[in-house]
Amino acid sequence: MNKLLTVGIPRFNRATFLEQQLSWLAKAIKGFKPQCEINISDNSSTYNTQEIINKWQTIFNQTSFITNKGISNIGVMANIAHCFKSARTEYVWVISDDARIQIRTLGYVINNLKTHPELALLILDFSWLYLGSGKLAHEHCFTVKDEETVSGCKPLIENYLH
Template sequence: MQTAGELSVNSQPLLTIAIPTYNRATYLDLCLKRIVEEIAGLSEDQRCLVKIYVSDNASSDGITPKVIAQYQGMQAGVFEAVRNPVNVGPDKNIAQCYDSAITPYVWIIGDDDVLLPGNLGIVLSQLLKGKIDILYVNNYWFKDSYQEKPRCQESHGALSFRSAAEFTRRTNVMLTFISGLVVRSGIGMNYRTELTASNLVQLSWVLPLLREGKNFMTIEDWVVAAQGSNSGGYGLVKVFGCNLVKITNEILKDMPAVARTIQNGTIVNFFPGFIFEFRKGSSKFSDMDMAAGLKEAFGDNWRYHIFLAPLIRFPLPIAGCYNVFLKVFRRLFGWALV
């Protein structure tokens, strides 16, 4: 397999954009529409660098296969689609997207997430500059329309990191967000089976790349809009609590500080908002033992006692005020907290 540094315009494809999907035809339609529009906006030479791969996890809605066929017809020779004969579960479907890529890089995008205008060319230009192990692309969450961007964006451009520790301080829990990660292909098969029941199978390649890689980059401008409040049905605390701690400690056992940074970021940046939404009754996740699960996973970390325990114990109105305080606290102290 060629590396990115050996590729040039008019050479072999560089990047596979892979979408795992199941019974979400409306979201998938928008996701594919934006990808196709981005490819159309590239130069003729750049278009040959991109492939599209969709893995339909035996959708039963009768519509998803039609949406896939429509876009496959528009992108003949570029678009590959597979349909699993049975539903293999989300982890195996995501892993199939990664493992099927024959290009040097893979970008798995959730079927409900949206690639923002003008950014595919930016991603390709960074990949063509030289070997990158993980490229993190900045993103924001939306509820109704991806065009409703947050009011301000403080960071712009691209940042390079020569150490996993520095890169992880910037990304921490976002290393679990597949749509925000463009990664080298062909990594981590020895962890794949173990992680296919964890809801975090992406860490089977992300963490080895973090452990073994030397070149990391972020694009600070918004590249992806992520659909919020659109997933659920599993225990978020178990997945991003005990599962995450176990997996990071195991794969990064020789880099304990980096493992802790991911865990710290999960406590500081991820769980406070979830706890508040769960207590308001607006979460779709099944976490009836939320308090016990968070304490089991993070109880020996001082951040738990500042960022999580008060939100669990305080009466809801006070917890709401405390959540606002935490947002200001994070904004003021940033990376120092992880």
């Protein structure tokens, strides 16, 4: 079976967040390992990132686990772009190393990709917390009442990101 989805994690330092994200992913990927690859794009971190990556590579031994450590900090947008460029799957889900994601979300994404192979973009609603205080800034960043499939991405984005 060809892999369907790359979960890309662009990052710089913040090793604790990477540890937390990989812990979430280890739980969420159960039942979906053959369909996924994990791609960590490290933006030349100076913290103990490599030790964390080494630890999790052994845990994710049944999943494609790709890592790239840049020789210099190329910036956040170029690092995100690297996650897309280096993916070996048809679909890519780039997540922040500090995003808190429900366990069931990975299955939701994969099932939608299988059900709607014509999708070019899948937008997930999310909340926004201030890390320092833990206070909720926005409970819902999109006001999507019902799931919908649209053939063109531009109208959807224009409608929900106004």
